[in-house]
Amino acid sequence: MEKVKVMLLSVLLSLIAFSCKDDDLGDLVPxxxxxxxxxxxxxEGQEVLFYADRAVGSGxxxxxxxxxxxxxxxxxxxxxxxxxxxxxGTYNVTLTVTNAAGATHQVSNQVVIAPKPKELVASIVxxxxxxxxxxxxxxxxxxxxxxxDGTIYYLESRFGNNGKVVAVTDQGQTAQLKWARxxxxxxxNAPSIGPDGNIYVNTWDNAKAIQKLNGQDGxxxxxxxxxxxxxxxxxxxxxxxxxxxxxxxxxxxxxGGFFSFSPTxxxxxQIIGVGAFYTAPVLSPDEKTVxxxxxxxxxxxxxxxxxxxxxxTESVGMGSGTHGSSLSMDADGTIYYTTNAHVVAIxxxxxxxxxxxxxxxxxxxxxxxxxxxxxxLYTGSAAGLVALEPANGNVKWTYNLTTTESVPAxxxxxxxxxxxxxxxxxxxxxxxLLAKEFPLGTGAVNSPTIAxxxxxxxxxxxxxxxxxxxxxxxxxxxxxxxxxxxxxxxxNTAQTK
Numbered sequence: 001m002e003k004v005k006v007m008l009l010s011v012l013l014s015l016i017a018f019s020c021k022d023d024d025l026g027d028l029v030p031x032x033x034x035x036x037x038x039x040x041x042x043x044e045g046q047e048v049l050f051y052a053d054r055a056v057g058s059g060x061x062x063x064x065x066x067x068x069x070x071x072x073x074x075x076x077x078x079x080x081x082x083x084x085x086x087x088x089g090t091y092n093v094t095l096t097v098t099n100a101a102g103a104t105h106q107v108s109n110q111v112v113i114a115p116k117p118k119e120l121v122a123s124i125v126x127x128x129x130x131x132x133x134x135x136x137x138x139x140x141x142x143x144x145x146x147x148x149d150g151t152i153y154y155l156e157s158r159f160g161n162n163g164k165v166v167a168v169t170d171q172g173q174t175a176q177l178k179w180a181r182x183x184x185x186x187x188x189n190a191p192s193i194g195p196d197g198n199i200y201v202n203t204w205d206n207a208k209a210i211q212k213l214n215g216q217d218g219x220x221x222x223x224x225x226x227x228x229x230x231x232x233x234x235x236x237x238x239x240x241x242x243x244x245x246x247x248x249x250x251x252x253x254x255x256g257g258f259f260s261f262s263p264t265x266x267x268x269x270q271i272i273g274v275g276a277f278y279t280a281p282v283l284s285p286d287e288k289t290v291x292x293x294x295x296x297x298x299x300x301x302x303x304x305x306x307x308x309x310x311x312x313t314e315s316v317g318m319g320s321g322t323h324g325s326s327l328s329m330d331a332d333g334t335i336y337y338t339t340n341a342h343v344v345a346i347x348x349x350x351x352x353x354x355x356x357x358x359x360x361x362x363x364x365x366x367x368x369x370x371x372x373x374x375x376x377l378y379t380g381s382a383a384g385l386v387a388l389e390p391a392n393g394n395v396k397w398t399y400n401l402t403t404t405e406s407v408p409a410x411x412x413x414x415x416x417x418x419x420x421x422x423x424x425x426x427x428x429x430x431x432x433l434l435a436k437e438f439p440l441g442t443g444a445v446n447s448p449t450i451a452x453x454x455x456x457x458x459x460x461x462x463x464x465x466x467x468x469x470x471x472x473x474x475x476x477x478x479x480x481x482x483x484x485x486x487x488x489x490x491x492n493t494a495q496t497k
Contacts, residue, residue, distance in 0.1 A: 028059070028101065029057075029058070029059030029060075029099075030058075030059055030099070030103045030105060031054065031058050031059050031060065031061045031097045031098065031099045031103060031104070031105045032054065032055040032057065032058040032059075032105050033052050033053065033054055033055060033058065033061065033095060033097050033105060033107060034052065034053055034055050034107065035050060035051065035052040035053070035093075035095050035107065035109065036050075036051060036109075037049060037050045037051070037093075037109075037111060038051075039397065039431060039432070040396065041112075041114060041396075041431055042085070042111070042113055042114070042431070043088070043113065043114045043115065043116050043117070043429075043431050043433075044085055044086060044087050044088045044113055044114070044115055044116055045084060045085075045086065045116060046084065046085075046431070046433070047082050047083075047084050048082065048083055048084065048085070048111070049080065049081075049082050050066065050080065050081055050082075050083065050093070050095075051079075051080040052064060052079055052080065052095055052097075058105075059099050059103070060099055060100065061097045061098070061099060062098055062099050062100045063077065063097065063098045064077060064078065064079045064095065064097055065077055065095070065096045065097070065098075066078075066081055066083075066093070066094070066095050067093065067094045067095075067096075068083050068085075068091065068093055069091035069092040069093050069094065069111070070085060070086070070091060085111075085113045087113070088113050088114055088115035088116075089112075089113055090110055090111070090112050090113075091110070091111045091112075091113065092108055092109075092110055092111075093108065093109055093110070093111050094106060094107070094108045095107050095108075114431070117413055117414050117415065117429045117430060117431070117435070118413040118414075118475070120413070120415055120427060120435045120436050120473065121473070121474040121475075122427070122436060122438075122456075122471055122472060122473040122474070122476075123471065123472055124438060124440075124469060124470070124471050125172075125173060125470045125471065125472045126173060126174050126175050126469070126470050127440075127462075127467050127468070127469050127470075128168055128175040128177075128467060128468045128469075128470075129462075129465050129467050130156060130164070130166050130177065130180055130465075130466075131465060132156040132164060132180075132465065132466065133464045133465065134156060134157070134461070134464060134465065134466055142154070142155050142187075142189065142190040142405075142446045142447065142459060143190045143407065143446060143447035143448065143449050143458075143459075143485070143486045143487070143492065144449045144457040144458070144459065144468065145190070145191050145192065145193050145199075145449065145487075145490060145491055145492045146193075146449065146451055146457070146490040146491070147193055147197055147215055147491075148197060149197075150169070150170055151167050151168070151169060151178060151215065152167070152168045152169075152170060152175075152457055152468065153165060153166065153167050153168075153191050153193070153199055153215075154166055154168070154191075154457075154459050154466075154468050155187050155190065155191060155201070155459070155466075156180075156466045157186055157187040157188070162182045162183070162184060162185065162186075163182070163183050163185065163186055163187035163203065164180050164181060164182050164183070165180070165181050165183060165187075165191060165199060165201055165213055165218065166179075166180045166468075167179045167180070167215070167218060168468060170470060175468070175470065179217055179218035180218065181213055181218035181219075181220070183201060183203050183208065183211055183213075183220075184203065184205055184208050185203040185204050185205030185208060185231070186203065186204045186205075187201060187202070187203050187204075188204065188232075188233040188234055189201070189202050189232060189233070189234055189235055189236045189280070190236045190280075190447070190486065190487070190492055191236070191492065192236055192237045192238070192239050192245075192487065192491060192492040192493055192494075193215070193239075193491035193492065193493070194212075194239050194243045194245075194263065194493075195239070195241060195242070195243050196243060196263065197215045197216075198212055198213060198214055198215045198221060199212070199213040199214075199215055199218075200212055200213075200237045200239060200245055201213065201237070202231070202232035202233075202235060202236070202237055202247060203231060203232065204231040204232070204233060204250070205231050206230050206231050207223070208223040208224075209223075209224055209230060209231045209232055209247065209249065210223070210224040210232070210237060210245065210247045210259075210261065211223045211224070212265065221265075222264070222265035223265075224245075224247070224259070224261050224265055224267065230249040230250070230251040230256050230257075231249060231250055231251070232247060232248060232249055232250055233250040233278055234250075234278040234279065234280075234366070235247070235248040235250075235277060235278060235279055235280055235281070236280040236326070236486075236487060236492055236494075238280065238281040238282065238283055238290060238493065238494035238495075239491075239493045239494070239495070240283055240287045240305065240493075240495065241287060241495060241497075242263070242287075243262070243263030244260055244261070244262060244263065244268065244305070245260065245261045245262075245263075246258070246259075246260050246281050246283075246290050246292070246305075247259045247260070247261065248276075248277025248278070248279060248281065248292055249276065249277060250276050250277075250278055251276060256272065256273070256274075256275065256276050256277075257270060257271045257272035257273060257274055257275070257277070258270070258271045258274075258277050258281075258292055258301070258303065258308075259271075260290075260305070260308060268308070269307055269308030270308065271303065271308055274294065274296075275294040275295065275296030275297055276294070276295050276296055277292050277293065277294060277295060278293075278295045278325075279292055279293040279295060279325045279326070279327055279337070280325075280326045280327055280368070280486075280487065280494060281327060281494055282327040282328060282329050282335060282488075282494045282496065283305070283493075283494055283495050283496060284329075284333070284348075284496065285333075285496045285497045286497075287305060287495070287497075288304065288305055288306070289302050289303065289304065289305060289311055289348070290302075290303050290305050291303075291327060291329075291335050291346075291348075292327070293317070293325055293327060293337050294315060295325075297315055297317070297319065298317055298318055298319045298320040298339060299315035299316055299317030299318075299319060300315060300316050300317045300335060300337060300344075300346050300353060301315050302348060302353055311348075311351070312348075312351060312352050312353050313351055313352055314352075315353075316346055316352075316353035316354060316355060317337070317344060317346065317355065318339060318341075318342050318344055318355070318358055320339050320340070320341055320342070325337045325338045325339070325364075325365055325366070325367075325368055326338075326367070326368025326369075326407050326486050326487075327368065327494070328368060328369045328370060328371065328482075328483040328488070329482065329483060329488075329496050330371060330390065330482050330483070331482040333347070333348055334346065334347060334356060334390075335347075335348070336368075336369035336377065337368075337369075338361070338364035338365055338366075338367060338368060338369065338379055339364065339365050340362065340363055340364070340365040341360065341361075341362060342358045342359060342360060342361060342364070343358070343359045343361045343364055343369060343377070343379055343386075343388060343393060344357075344358045344359075345357050345358070345390075345393060357392055357393040358393065359388055359393030359394070359395065361379065361381045361383075361386055361388075361395070362381060362382045362383065363381045363382025363383070364379050364380065364381045364382075364386070366380075366404065366405040367379050367380030367381065367403070367405065367406060367407050367408070368380075368407040368486060369483070370407065370408050370409060370410055370416075370481075370483055370484060370485055370486070371390075371410070371479070371481040371482050371483045371484065372410045372414060372416070372430060372479055372481055372484075373410070373412060373414065373479040373480050373481050374414070374430065375390050375481075376388065376389065376390065376396065376430065377389075377390055377393075378408045378410065378416050378418075379408065380403045380404075380405075380406050380407065380408060380418055381398075381403075383398050383400065384398055384399050384400045384401040384402070384403065385398065385399040385401060385403070385408060385416060385418050385426070385428055386398050386399075387416075387430075387432060396432070397431070397432035398432070399426075399428045399432050399434070401418070401420050401424075401426055402420060402421040402422060403418055403419060403420055403421055404421045404444050405444070405446065405447075406418050406419035406420075406444075406445060406446055406447050406448075407447040407485070407486035408447075408448075408485075409447070409448045409449065409450050409456070409478070409484060409485035409486070410450075410478070410479040410481065410484045410485070411450055411454060411473065411476045411477060411478060411479055411484075412454075412476060412477045412478065412479050412480055413475075413476060414429060414430035414479070415427050415428070415429060415430070415435055415476075416428045416429075416430070417448040417450070417456060417458075418448070419444065419445025419446050419447065419448065419458060419460070420444075420445055421443070421444050421445075422443075423439060423440055423441040423442050423443060423444075423445060423460060423461070423462075424437045424438060424439055424440065424445060425437070425438040425440055425445050425448060425456070425458055425460075425469075425471065438469075438471060440458070440460035440462065440467070440469055441460035441461050441462035441463075441467060442461060442462055442463055443460070443461030443462075444460070444461055445458060445459070445460040445461075446458060446459040446460070447485070447486045448485070449485060449486070449490055450476070450477065450478045450484065450485055450490075451477075451490060452477055452478070452490070453476075453477060454472075454473040454474070454475065454476025454477045455470060455471065455472055455473065456470075456471040456473060457469065457470055457471075458471070478490075482496065483496075
């Protein structure tokens with residue numbers, strides 16, 4: 001009898017298989033699906049795309065029914081619907097699928113909708129023109145610096161010509177020239193302010209490679225050059241709390257290298273004949289170590305500030321040549337640098353360093369990494385403004401624009417400011433959405449600086465002149481983060497404390 005039952009069941013299944021189409025067979029397998037959504041961190045009022053796929057081994061799906069979990073009970077029967085949440089909050093989204101045979105499967109995920117960022121209320125207050133004719137904006141991600149008395153210092157320079165350091169007094173609705181000083185050669189970087197309030201600037205000139213200017217009247221207090229010290233490009237001087245200066249040269253051999261000077265201009269130590277250092281250094285919190293990128297090697301050096309000896313047994317990095325990177329440091333001591341192909345995170349393990357991660361980001365070399373209050377990293381690149389996750393370097397989003405040698409700056413409301421190559425200061429939210437554009441000139445806009453009251457100062461090429469702009473931003477200020485802008489602070493010192 002059992003044999004008969006088995007034979008009858010076998011015949012029945014054969015008849016079903018013979019009489020059914022392939023799709024009908026799929027209906028006999030229960031459906032199973034998974035879903036996700038983009039953007040990963042949506043905000044209220046932003047359109048969200050939900051997309052679903054059949055799981056491995058799932059049968060065919062005939063209907064897709066979404067419940068978005070809002071107060072209205074909003075639904076959709078599309079496979080990949082768009083939906084906009086009107087309010088911030090956490091929503092339980094449920095997708096129910098059914099096959100032709102009536103079998104169902106249900107899956108739920110929580111979706112966190114963030115509130116809209118604080119509205120950006122900002123406007124251009126003034127522009128200042130010192131009427132120095134140039135053919136292009138100075139290179140090296142130049143950014144204004146701000147003294148304790150509120151004086152703003154910025155640079156005017158063009159390739160192969162005499163550069164100027166310009167001091168401007170902000171008088172509220174207007175600006176007034178305080179002084180302007182020629183430095184005898186081309187400048188391709190940004191200035192720094194020492195603890196004594198005086199200005200440091202690197203030039204291309206071997207005889208006057210680094211200069212200290214009086215912050216009050218611009219007189220040259222001393223120059224560091226000759227005796228094996230060579231000119232600099234794309235490297236802003238780092239200055240420790242004692243006023244010691246750290247300077248990299250643009251030459252390789254025999255005398256190119258990395259140097260330190262005392263506040264009074266004496267050479268403290270030098271590392272020469274090892275490659276060019278087209279980078280702005282960064283100091284450790286205890287100021288015992290200065291980190292700098294050897295651009296011939298494409299690797300990071302860790303140098304003892306006291307005597308110029310190497311802290312690590314060997315340099316560390318991706319090994320690809322680059323120049324113009326502005327180094328930065330996170331709260332946990334991670335050092336970031338950029339190349340034409342990567343953003344690189346380096347860990348200092350004491351006597352050795354190690355690559356923590358590297359992310360493929362084309363054309364980031366002449367920008368630099370800054371850090372938002374939420375820990376996200378931002379850099380300029382060939383594709384535009386890029387946001388990365390600090391844990392692994394994964395790209396969160398990219399805001400498309402053309403930028404050249406602009407290091408972004410982040411304010412306390414999460415807005416990121418970056419200069420474009422076509423005359424705009426572009427402001428993007430922490431979710432990668434455009435907040436505002438300020439048309440400033442006809443060419444490149446350099447790296448912005450955010451004052452403590454939220455005011456943004458930035459240089460832009462306008463015709464044949466470099467202009468300094470003041471942009472007032474309500475209820476703002478630098479992000480409360482380890483590194484919110486180029487050089488970390490408004491003095492561009494690269495100090496981390």
